[in-house]
Amino acid sequence: MRKIVLIIISLLILVNPVYACISMPTAKLAEECSINNYGTPSIQSNFENKTAIIERLQQYKNYTYSCGVITLTDNDIDTIADFLSNRYSVVRQTPEEYQVFLENANNVNNDLNTCDYYPAVANKNGWTGYVFNDESEKTETCANAPRKLCGGGTPNIIWNDLSSRSITTSILVNILDYWWIVVIVIATVIVVLFYKSKK
Numbered sequence: 001m002r003k004i005v006l007i008i009i010s011l012l013i014l015v016n017p018v019y020a021c022i023s024m025p026t027a028k029l030a031e032e033c034s035i036n037n038y039g040t041p042s043i044q045s046n047f048e049n050k051t052a053i054i055e056r057l058q059q060y061k062n063y064t065y066s067c068g069v070i071t072l073t074d075n076d077i078d079t080i081a082d083f084l085s086n087r088y089s090v091v092r093q094t095p096e097e098y099q100v101f102l103e104n105a106n107n108v109n110n111d112l113n114t115c116d117y118y119p120a121v122a123n124k125n126g127w128t129g130y131v132f133n134d135e136s137e138k139t140e141t142c143a144n145a146p147r148k149l150c151g152g153g154t155p156n157i158i159w160n161d162l163s164s165r166s167i168t169t170s171i172l173v174n175i176l177d178y179w180w181i182v183v184i185v186i187a188t189v190i191v192v193l194f195y196k197s198k199k
Contacts, residue, residue: 023089023132024044024045024046025044025045025083025084025087025088025089025090025131025155026042026043026044026045026089026090027042027043027044027045027057027080027083027084027089027090027091028042028089028090028091028092029041029042029043029060029063029070029072029080029092030065030067030068030070030092031067032067041060041063041065041070043056043057043084045084045085045087048084048085049085050081050082050084050085053080053081053084053085054077054078054081057072057077057080057081058077060072060077061073061077075125076125076126076127079124079125079126079127080127082124082129083124083127083129086129086155086156086157086158087131087154087155087156088120088122088129088130088131088155088159089129089130089131089132090127090128090129090130091127091128091130092126092127092128093123093126093127093128094126095123097128098123098128101121101128101130102121102123102161102162105118105121105130105162106162106163109138109162109163112138112139115134115135115136115137115138115139115141115142115145116132116133116134116136117132117133117134117136117138118130118131118132118133118162119131119133119136119155119157119160120155120157120159120160120162121160121161121162122159122160122161123161124159129159131155131157135147135148
């Protein structure tokens with residue numbers, strides 16, 4: 001009996017319920033047209049590895065679209081593929097634009113009136129990679145809010161220039177994430193004590 005209970009608890013601990021919905025990572029390869037806002041070249045990564053993403057990006061090395069020409073270098077393609085394969089969205093930015101973006105992301109993360117949250121923001125070779133979650137658990141209210149399940153996937157946070165989140169919020173979020181484990185442990189203890197008292 002004890003072994004079965006331990007196996008069940010171990011399996012349940014390994015199963016992490018999906019609470020947040022992080023959108024599919026997208027690389028915006030050029031500015032939107034001022035004439036019309038459609039046809040802006042971009043690609044979306046659907047759980048592809050880096051090699052597959054690089055192959056898809058090759059068509060944009062010299063690509064003509066309604067507002068001009070995109071010229072991606074091998075270095076650009078490698079950087080974009082790095083971000084996309086780790087589940088970051090990507091946009092080209094100057095250092096000044098990146099500083100504004102980074103400041104805004106920190107402000108969003110510290111705003112407790114919204115569940116919007118950037119787990120990661122980074123810049124490499126003129127490209128900004130970011131992960132955005134509009135259903136984060138940064139507050140108790142956000143953690144308890146109803147949310148949709150989705151297949152955006154879990155990002156692999158490698159690069160991050162954001163200020164770290166407060167420890168108390170992180171602890172609270174982790175406790176709320178795994179409340180069901182506490183319930184299972186308590187139920188298991190009650191069952192074990194019940195069987196012991198019958199013997």
